[in-house]
Amino acid sequence: MAEKEGGIVKKGHEEGMKLAVSLLEEFGLPLGLLPLADVIEVGFVRSTGYMWIVQNKKVEHNFKMVGKLVSYSDEITGYVEKKRIKKLKGVKAKELMLWPPVSDIIVDDPATRKVHFKSLAGITKTFPVEAFAAGQ
Template identity: 45%
Template sequence: MGLVTDEVRARAEKYTGDELCREKTKEFLKEVSMPNGLLPLKDIEEVGYDRQTGIVWLKQKKSITHKFEAISKLVSYATEVTAQVEVGKIKKLSGVKAKELLIWVTLNELVLEEPISSGKINFKTPTGLSRTFPVSAFIVPEVEKPAIEKNNVKEAVAVTDA
């Protein structure tokens, strides 16, 4: 039985569409004090989050492989990624693998070891092996959207109507 049961789906917040899903993914990562670039998925079709149990799922059109440049690591994300989240921890993770030497290793838990601003994050496998990396390797700078002043918009509209 998977994490995402009918009961979980029924009470979860669900979002569709790539842009909204990317935004919601970053929001829930921030909510649980995890770095915003941890799940760099593309063409996301659905994101669900059940706050009661902490269960999260993300569905994307196709699996992707992402290289985290700061640590030179390849990570593969399946078409469906599921996990149970809490502050500073992602556990029961499925759908994520990291390349170590010549093999792909399944990841099942991520634990923040220190505060996000200056800390480290520990990646664990089902076999008990783990690796620790700086949190900074998984943070994507936020891009502020420029505010549009109402006066400028009115002036532009007046010019095009004339």
């Protein structure tokens, strides 16, 4: 795939998670945003910000602090920039009975300690950043 050209690629869960967490850290995003399991590959193209994550199977994670069930597909892609992931694919958050895809994640700058999740359906949900800290 052309968008993966020139990317750094890490294989395996441990190396992949190291890269994913270092990207979250570098771009000022909450470190618990990607509670992944059984990662096969993580890649990042610095020139475009394109990131991809491949894991063995879909993972569902409940962010207890905000009572949100989030589904992470076996393949997640998006563009990472300072305080933001845009054109996100492969992440859905449960809303009542629906699972709208999350297309953008934006962390307020200057930090009001809020993170916003936008879906393609035009729904935006805002939560405290702490809800997505590592270990949540």
